[in-house]
Amino acid sequence: MKVNEIFKSIQGESTYAGLPCVFVRTAFCNLRCGWCDTTYAFYEGADRSVESVLQEVRGHACRLVEVTGGEPLLQEEVYPLVTRLLDEGYVVLIETSGSIPIDRVDPRAVIVMDIKCPGSKMSHAVHWENLGRLKKGDEVKFVIADRADYDWAKEVLSQHPRLFDHPVLFSPVFNQMDSRQLAEWILEEKLPVRFQLQLHKYIWDPAMRGV
Numbered sequence: 676m677k678v679n680e681i682f683k684s685i686q687g688e689s690t691y692a693g694l695p696c697v698f699v700r701t702a703f704c705n706l707r708c709g710w711c712d713t714t715y716a717f718y719e720g721a722d723r724s725v726e727s728v729l730q731e732v733r734g735h736a737c738r739l740v741e742v743t744g745g746e747p748l749l750q751e752e753v754y755p756l757v758t759r760l761l762d763e764g765y766v767v768l769i770e771t772s773g774s775i776p777i778d779r780v781d782p783r784a785v786i787v788m789d790i791k792c793p794g795s796k797m798s799h800a801v802h803w804e805n806l807g808r809l810k811k812g813d814e815v816k817f818v819i820a821d822r823a824d825y826d827w828a829k830e831v832l833s834q835h836p837r838l839f840d841h842p843v844l845f846s847p848v849f850n851q852m853d854s855r856q857l858a859e860w861i862l863e864e865k866l867p868v869r870f871q872l873q874l875h876k877y878i879w880d881p882a883m884r885g886v
């Protein structure tokens with residue numbers, strides 16, 4: 676499989692945010708979200724075997740692993756990789772765009788699935804059948820670019836109330852959607868969602884580092 680990078684960091688997203696985590700970032704993506712912060716993974720990647728990826732992950736001595744991308748579910752070998760990681764006792768998160776069927780993923784993995792709002796320009800690619808395939812422990816994320824996305828996400832939630840069986844993350848588009856404004860909408864409207872920031876950007880992004 677084509678792997679763009681493997682690195683250890685503080686998990687910046689989802690209910691696992693704040694935990695040390697090893698990231699396996701695969702290359703290529705079938706979508707082009709207008710606000711994507713990982714365009715460098717669209718084409719760049721080294722050919723790696725499952726075994727060599729496992730070896731590198733083991734070297735980080737960290738029990739939480741996130742497989743992300745690019746779009747990880749595009750790569751055939753991601754499925755056996757995830758199973759091997761789970762067999763070795765890792766907690767495995769999969770960050771996916773929601774555009775690829777999730778039914779081939781080892782059910783022991785935690786799926787963190789975006790539902791792409793119109794502001795991403797990729798709403799047409801939502802694989803709606805995925806919503807009914809989410810299992811206990813999986814999480815859904817709406818990345819909010821503006822009020823239109825916020826209203827669209829509310830509408831999706833009203834049409835699919837079972838989504839609230841999962842953590843529903845509302846995440847502002849970094850440096851575009853005003854975080855305070857999004858938080859105030861959620862509070863004013865008593866929306867039972869989980870507001871999130873991309874924690875890693877507040878730790879390492881030079882522009883965001885507090886003085």
Ligand SMILES: C[S@@+](CC[C@H](N)C(=O)[O-])C[C@H]1O[C@@H](n2cnc3c(N)ncnc32)[C@H](O)[C@@H]1O
Binds near residue numbers: 712771846848849
């Ligand atoms: C880079 S994508 C890789 C995994 C998969 N392709 C996906 O979209 O979930 C990982 C996550 O980064 C988040 N993301 C990417 N760019 C962002 C941005 N500019 N602002 C906020 N979140 C962003 C999205 O929530 C996305 O789910």
Ligand SMILES: Nc1nc2[nH]cc(C(=O)O)c2c(=O)[nH]1
Binds near residue numbers: 713744875
């Ligand atoms: N620290 C850190 N946490 C993350 N959580 C999800 C990420 C992603 O790009 O999928 C990500 C990332 O790129 N960095």
Ligand code: SF4
Binds near residue numbers: 713714
């Ligand atoms: S699906 Fe993920 S990797 Fe692909 S363009 Fe969108 S945010 Fe970027």
Ligand SMILES: [Mg+2]
Binds near residue numbers: 712713
């Ligand atoms: Mg990222």
